[in-house]
Amino acid sequence: MKQKQGLKEVYAWNPEAHLSSKVRAMPPSGIRKFFDLVANMNDAISLGVGEPDFITPWHVREACIYALESGTTHYTSNKGMPELREKIAEDIRDDLGLAYDHEEQILITTGVSEAVDLAFRATVNPGDEVLIPEPCYVAYIPDAELAGGRARSVPTRLSDEFKIRPEDLLAAVTPKTKTLVLSYPNNPTGAVMTRQDLEEIADVVVEKDLLVVSDEVYCKLSYRGKHSSFAQLEGMQDRTVILNGLSKSHAMTGWRIGYALGSEPIISAMTKVHQYTMLCAPVMAQVAALEALHKGKDEMLRMRREYNLRRRFFVSGLNRIGLNTFEPGGAFYAFPSVKSTGLSSQEFAERLLKEQKVAVVPGNVFGECGEGFLRCSYATSREELIEALDRMENFLSSLK
Amino acid sequence: MNEILGILSENAKATPAEIAALLGRSEEEVARKTKGMEEAGIIKKYITLIDWEKLEGSYVFAVLELKVALQRKTGYDSVAERIARFSEVDSVRLISGDYDLQVTVKGKSMKEVAFFVAEKIATLEGIQSACTHFVLKTYKEHGVVLEDKQKPKRLVISP
Ligand SMILES: Cc1ncc(COP(=O)(O)O)c(C=O)c1O
Numbered sequence: 001m002k003q004k005q006g007l008k009e010v011y012a013w014n015p016e017a018h019l020s021s022k023v024r025a026m027p028p029s030g031i032r033k034f035f036d037l038v039a040n041m042n043d044a045i046s047l048g049v050g051e052p053d054f055i056t057p058w059h060v061r062e063a064c065i066y067a068l069e070s071g072t073t074h075y076t077s078n079k080g081m082p083e084l085r086e087k088i089a090e091d092i093r094d095d096l097g098l099a100y101d102h103e104e105q106i107l108i109t110t111g112v113s114e115a116v117d118l119a120f121r122a123t124v125n126p127g128d129e130v131l132i133p134e135p136c137y138v139a140y141i142p143d144a145e146l147a148g149g150r151a152r153s154v155p156t157r158l159s160d161e162f163k164i165r166p167e168d169l170l171a172a173v174t175p176k177t178k179t180l181v182l183s184y185p186n187n188p189t190g191a192v193m194t195r196q197d198l199e200e201i202a203d204v205v206v207e208k209d210l211l212v213v214s215d216e217v218y219c220k221l222s223y224r225g226k227h228s229s230f231a232q233l234e235g236m237q238d239r240t241v242i243l244n245g246l247s248k249s250h251a252m253t254g255w256r257i258g259y260a261l262g263s264e265p266i267i268s269a270m271t272k273v274h275q276y277t278m279l280c281a282p283v284m285a286q287v288a289a290l291e292a293l294h295k296g297k298d299e300m301l302r303m304r305r306e307y308n309l310r311r312r313f314f315v316s317g318l319n320r321i322g323l324n325t326f327e328p329g330g331a332f333y334a335f336p337s338v339k340s341t342g343l344s345s346q347e348f349a350e351r352l353l354k355e356q357k358v359a360v361v362p363g364n365v366f367g368e369c370g371e372g373f374l375r376c377s378y379a380t381s382r383e384e385l386i387e388a389l390d391r392m393e394n395f396l397s398s399l400k
Numbered sequence: 401m402n403e404i405l406g407i408l409s410e411n412a413k414a415t416p417a418e419i420a421a422l423l424g425r426s427e428e429e430v431a432r433k434t435k436g437m438e439e440a441g442i443i444k445k446y447i448t449l450i451d452w453e454k455l456e457g458s459y460v461f462a463v464l465e466l467k468v469a470l471q472r473k474t475g476y477d478s479v480a481e482r483i484a485r486f487s488e489v490d491s492v493r494l495i496s497g498d499y500d501l502q503v504t505v506k507g508k509s510m511k512e513v514a515f516f517v518a519e520k521i522a523t524l525e526g527i528q529s530a531c532t533h534f535v536l537k538t539y540k541e542h543g544v545v546l547e548d549k550q551k552p553k554r555l556v557i558s559p
Pocket residue numbers: 050110111112113114137183186187215217244245246247253256257258559
């Protein structure tokens with residue numbers, strides 16, 4: 001007995017002590033806390049979901065089933081199936097008027113998530129600064145820092161409809177600044193930037209010689225005219241890495257297909273990392289993505305139409321019950337202000353959940369300047385949205 | 401497609417106020433346009449989609465395939481219109497292919513439907529042959545899958 005105990009001490013091993021300091025320093029996601037709270041409630045309505053409520057259209061699932069039946073189970077080329085890259089090149093030519101060579105300038109990734117990581121790992125040197133306009137999707141800062149970079153926030157504001165102002169960019173730029181992240185249509189605000197808005201910041205980008213990483217995963221969900229990409233601006237195509245995917249546009253979040261478009265050296269560099277970490281995106285998901293891009297346009301438009309209907313009544317509903325909400329031009333989020341209630345985002349969201357069982361995500365999770373706002377996803381049924389508005393109205397009257 | 405019809409075709413109970421909020425238009429405009437479409441006969445009726453199989457002892461449905469001997473002058477219309485008058489008849493369509501008219505019939509029992517076809521339809525002038533197929537189960541109707549399937553789960557909160 002004694003001997004055994006002694007051995008245990010000898011072999012005592014503390015896993016915690018072996019975590020990297022970088023990972024240890026990473027704050028846990030602010031979304032996680034709400035997830036745990038909501039998961040234990042049965043009758044809560046969740047406006048906290050950042051993915052489509054639609055199931056992937058049947059023809060896409062069917063194509064995947066057929067591919068599996070036919071034995072499509074092998075690795076693909078590191079860059080992804082050539083047919084898929086060709087199709088993406090063709091669509092980008094039609095949508096943005098930009099030419100990308102499918103052999104050299106397109107990489108299929110495991111979701112935009114992987115593409116974000118690759119873009120930073122392929123370009124950031126230790127200490128390089130990455131400008132990240134906030135409020136924004138939660139992955140950019142941790143990904144930039146894991147790649148050895150330093151994230152610097154650039155605030156955006158309700159008064160500018162959460163578009164980036166050139167002054168704010170200039171104020172954040174230092175000699176170490178290397179990269180600017182753009183993410184429009186935006187999660188969590190639903191903000192969009194028009195071509196003119198983008199032109200206003202292009203001068204800063206050129207003057208400070210920045211690389212632009214542009215996450216355009218919500219571009220198909222633009223409700224006020226066509227989406228504009230920074231890469232479309234004169235001379236900006238090579239400076240820009242476009243990240244996109246099928247998660248939001250084709251209701252394919254679980255399939256994990258994204259892609260990156262950019263200049264040959266950057267895409268090659270990203271491919272190198274991808275090759276050693278992912279090898280290739282899952283083949284059956286690539287087959288499904290190919291089907292979705294070839295034949296999924298009608299379904300995509302149908303889903304967009306439905307989001308747009310919800311957007312109109314939900315945003316006007318939020319304003320009617322007394323939460324000041326600007327009109328989001330894209331994605332499937334509304335970003336109401338709760339400043340008039342005197343509560344912080346966290347307090348509002350926690351009490352709304354406890355007292356009325358409606359889950360939203362507090363805006364400060366997406367950056368400091370998201371404080372005073374809530375992210376409400378309207379990727380949920382109209383009935384639930386109506387019920388949620390009623391409950392939110394009850395909550396607001398209880399505050400008076 | 402007309403946006404108002406798009407919404408009403410999925411939910412006949414949508415009120416002008418609800419439709420107006422979804423479309424970002426005024427309630428008056430929606431009400432006026434809807435009325436216009438009712439008057440023009442574009443909107444025929446607001447109906448309820450019922451899964452009769454959930455109600456015990458409700459209806460029996462049959463699909464009839466009718467071959468029609470064309471008569472001079474009258475064509476298919478006169479036969480089809482005669483058939484359409486019966487309240488037992490749910491739908492009548494002229495179709496391409498091996499037979500001419502496809503008719504759905506609703507009745508309280510198989511016997512009732514069979515006698516109705518034998519007495520009222522098969523005997524009509526111009527009907528060459530009538531073949532009756534009883535419906536055993538309906539899987540999808542008016543674009544709606546009838547079987548209640550469990551919804552796949554999404555995470556309650558995601559980034
Ligand atoms: C702005 C943004 N980028 C990327 C992603 C992740 O996309 P994917 O499913 O392609 O990894 C999300 C998902 O919520 C997002 O909101």
